[in-house]
Structure formats: structure tokens, C-alpha cells
Amino acid sequence: MTSKTIVTILFVALLSLMMSIFVYFGNHNRDVSPIKPDWALVTSDADTIQFGFELYQKSCTKCHGANHEGTYSAPILNDDEWIYPTDRDSIFKIISDGTPNKTMRGWGTKLKTKDIQALTLYIMSLKKN
Numbered sequence: 114m115t116s117k118t119i120v121t122i123l124f125v126a127l128l129s130l131m132m133s134i135f136v137y138f139g140n141h142n143r144d145v146s147p148i149k150p151d152w153a154l155v156t157s158d159a160d161t162i163q164f165g166f167e168l169y170q171k172s173c174t175k176c177h178g179a180n181h182e183g184t185y186s187a188p189i190l191n192d193d194e195w196i197y198p199t200d201r202d203s204i205f206k207i208i209s210d211g212t213p214n215k216t217m218r219g220w221g222t223k224l225k226t227k228d229i230q231a232l233t234l235y236i237m238s239l240k241k242n
């Protein structure tokens with residue numbers, strides 16, 4: 114074997130290793146939330162709604178507005194014209210994973226599961242107008 118052949122073999126081996134690593138780490142579907150909230154632990158009481166309100170004020174007003182009235186960049190959250198389903202699990206999933214087109218990011222990596230649950234219940238508690 115010439116040294117050129119050895120270098121070629123090493124190069125090809127390295128390339129396949131890099132490709133396997135890329136496929137392995139790149140292939141996981143990050144859209145599927147592994148988070149399974151336990152709703153027995155978080156109920157829609159006054160404390161939870163207050164906690165959800167505070168989290169909303171901290172993280173969500175920039176786009177959805179201080180009074181959920183929406184902005185040019187994000188929809189109103191206290192009307193009947195939602196883009197996505199409005200049941201508890203769907204709202205949780207949107208806040209946790211973000212929306213399918215990713216114009217809203219997912220908060221699952223930033224907030225605790227119980228925070229997202231409180232936000233979900235808070236959003237559900239909003240008066241529709």
C-alpha cells in the first residue's frame with residue numbers, strides 16, 4: 114500500500130464517521146415534545162392563575178401584548194379566532210414546542226413544565242371578547 118492509499122482510506126473513514134455522527138444527532142425530531150405534564154399536580158386555582166399571569170408578563174407581552182391584544186407580530190390570545198386548537202393539551206404543546214411554522218419559539222427548554230402548565234391555564238382563563 115502506498116502512503117497515498119493509506120491517506121485516502123483514512124480520509125474516507127473519517128468522512129463516514131463524521132457523516133454517522135451528523136445523521137445520529139441531526140435525525141432526532143426536535144418537534145416532538147417529550148414532556149408529559151401531570152395535570153393532577155397543577156389545577157386552575159387563583160395561585161396558579163396569578164403565577165401564570167406573572168410568567169406571561171415576563172415572557173409573552175413583547176409579542177402578544179400586555180393585555181393579550183396581540184401585536185403586528187403575534188396573534189390576540191383572548192379572542193375566539195385562534196389559529197390553533199384551544200384545548201388544554203394543544204395550548205400546552207404550542208407554548209412548550211412552539212408553533213409548527215416556528216414563528217413562535219418553544220419555551221420547553223427555558224421554562225419548567227409546571228410553569229408552562231400555569232401559563233396554559235392562565236391563557237385558558239382569559240375572557241374572550
Ligand code: HEC
Pocket residue numbers: 168169172173174175176177186187188189190194195196197198204207208212213214215216217218220232236
Ligand atoms: C417572539 C414573539 C413571541 C413571543 C415572545 C411569544 N409568542 Fe406566542 N406566538 C407568536 C406568534 C408569531 C404566533 C403565531 C404563530 C403561527 O401563526 O404559527 C404565536 C402563537 C401563540 C399561541 C397560539 C395562538 C393561536 O391563535 O392559535 C399561543 C397560545 C401563544 N403564542 C402563547 C404564548 C405564550 C404563553 C408566550 C410566553 C411564554 C408567547 N406566546 C410568547 C409569537 C410570540
